Amino acid sequence: MADLKARIAKRAAQEFHDGDVANLGIGLPTMVADYLPEGVDIILHSENGFTGLAGAAEKGKEDVDVINSGGGYVTHVPHGNFFGSEESFSIIRGGHVDATVLGAMEVDDKGNLANWIVPGKMVAGMGGAMDLVVGAKKVIIAMLHTQKGAHKILEKCTLPLTAMNVVDMIITEMGVMHVTDKGLVLTERWADYSVEDIKAATGCPLIIADDLKVNPVEE
Amino acid sequence: MADLKARIAKRAAQEFHDGDVANLGIGLPTMVADYLPEGVDIILHSENGFTGLAGAAEKGKEDVDVINSGGGYVTHVPHGNFFGSEESFSIIRGGHVDATVLGAMEVDDKGNLANWIVPGKMVAGMGGAMDLVVGAKKVIIAMLHTQKGAHKILEKCTLPLTAMNVVDMIITEMGVMHVTDKGLVLTERWADYSVEDIKAATGCPLIIADDLKVNPVEE
Amino acid sequence: MINKIRTADEAVAGIKDGMTIMVGGFLGTGTPEILIDALVKKGVKHLTVIANDGGLPAAATGTTDRGVAKLLTAGMVDHIIASHVGMNPYIGDHMKDGTLQCTLVPQGSLAEKIRAGGVGLGGVLTPTGVGTLIETGEKVSVGEREITISEPKETIKIDGKVYLLEKPLRADYALCRASICDTYGNFTCYKATKNFNAVMAKAADTVILASEKIVDIGEHHVDTFHNAGVYVDYIVGGETPWQI
């Protein structure tokens, strides 16, 4: 499983260009920063108010004025910049974040995304998620293809939406999919999953790209 | 005439309270700062981006980074603060300016104000005037009562408006008037102008306050 | 010059039952703890609190409640308007039993609604929340009950794109925190303590600033201070760095 998550993070990292401004969700998406291609240096945006987010702070060396949006003590790069919340979301909503990588509970082939609330469960609030997916230039969903076998990629999200028509691409351990006007297009698969495997794990019609690329399985 | 202008500025200065944030127009309104009552310290807002506007800079000692909204080199008090134009008007529009003192070409008894454009003449632009009169908590018009005998206080402005229903009070060399729901109320006059003089110089009905105050003429 | 320096108790003395207060901070970082402590001591009721989150409960900090959590634990809050409340289970529990109203606002919209309230705009036209329950206001199940977490909102189409009309937010009081300020109230919040502090200082009838450090006017270059003192009514010294 760890390997599959690394596979997803590695592939997502390929989407970045040198100088990009990015916002990475917690968990798997955070791993993307570890796999950036040679020569690709990105700057991470932290919703709570800065650019230049770096790793977690070393125990005992925390700067109590520097947290990430989860409240954890973190560090920042020297070319970072700190600002208020209205400015943080000016950067997001204004399209100054080149890409965001996030997980999802559900995503559908219209690019609708549900990742903030499950009726009947505790209501945590959306935080910055709704602004982020509406504002970022490119929204990449990086997640395991199914939730214990249950479809997460659907014809229509069943959970309350985070946003409409915002997802650009989905990267899973099985393949890479793009949301298009015609529907969801599978452009890459990993060699250990067949097209049939992927179709079976997907809850919406899947268009197979003519030039479907088969990625080798790394040892 | 200089004395009459000083009279107007002195009276306008009485409207301020210690700690007020104020924006003073050019010309006569600028003189208000020279006549503040003992113990009344106000901070002046400059539309181009700071609080703490002080006097003109001494020749040869100009700081080229400190101008007022007319482009002249000025100084600032040590508790001043500089900010961008969006913030400057956040202060204005947000009601954080306690009072503004301005001149007018025309003002009417509905509190409408015209002080930015004369059809047929050169168009200079409104600058910050429209925002200022809409945003300031109190709008005081300080001007000579007539323009070479022609009425400036009217039943209805004839020039294109700067803003609707914004003027709170008018201070002239003749008296002090308040814009109310019932109309324009004369609350003070100077001893050298009779109520009849003032009525004749005013282009709209004038309600005379029951407790009309008569201000002595200073030598 | 007007004297804005007060003790924390003096500064919060005017806060009354039923008022709306804004509280700066983000999960306890950049929250004006000394003002919150003074308010808890004073003990008002039925507050509406506008804040990014519900603060951190003692269970999360390992020591004491932090930020808005103190007001919640003290039972002083009827309604919280926030973007993220998952870190303080008090909120979830009391939403469930119906004793606390919680309005959820996307974080960027929350900041912008506060700004609109502070800068005299009629509202915010944002694409955020379109097509979600933030627009429709539909209820959400929290187990046995269905609760409202967002009021229905108008949408406005501008040049072919749909925007939500989010109305301005204002408060009676804003409790803000600075790292450094001068005696006039010009202030700066260092690093990630900025969050909602500056924007809230625009949007309340009375603004109280608790600062770690207060310097004399003119002691620092004017551009040291990111935020204008004209927004600040009272200044309270003695805010301390958060002891981990």
Place this chain on the structure above:
Amino acid sequence: MINKIRTADEAVAGIKDGMTIMVGGFLGTGTPEILIDALVKKGVKHLTVIANDGGLPAAATGTTDRGVAKLLTAGMVDHIIASHVGMNPYIGDHMKDGTLQCTLVPQGSLAEKIRAGGVGLGGVLTPTGVGTLIETGEKVSVGEREITISEPKETIKIDGKVYLLEKPLRADYALCRASICDTYGNFTCYKATKNFNAVMAKAADTVILASEKIVDIGEHHVDTFHNAGVYVDYIVGGETPWQI
């Protein structure tokens, strides 16, 4: 790290005929003169310029044109969107003869429209301009001709109060000026040179920052820089204080 340093000529190379450009500054203070000079040298035509004002003509400075005045004198501008144009008679004269279109916007609305364009909002709901020709768009006489200085605007009533819907402004390029920046483009404009520089840096596809001083990253405390470098595409050194 990405290298944003360019010469002025390199930085403006992509500006083409017919583009819309924003220019920071207020009556010549805080204007990126070296970028304007490079643009005049390059010599593009039919620009739409968004700026606070029309700069200062040589007659006013006693030396040379300053700010946007250089572009106007060079005949490079078809349309200027500004709040105050009275200090540069070129504009009045050419509005009169119909060779220059001038759209006038209240200064606060201008700043906020640019901000809206830069921060992804659908428009600005402002009370400024309601009931004036900024709302109605009626023409104004400039002697023999009547000209349009404002397009008619929609009004929206919110909770009983009327607001103008002012649409966002964006540009192909923004030419901004800093007093100090680092090599990533984090920047600060000292004192009254701030004006439109930071807000314009949000609202253009390509942002060029001309700075008086460029320092290495990490050389100054992060809170020295008021504005985030993520907005800046190119950095040009060599801006000088205005010689009176």
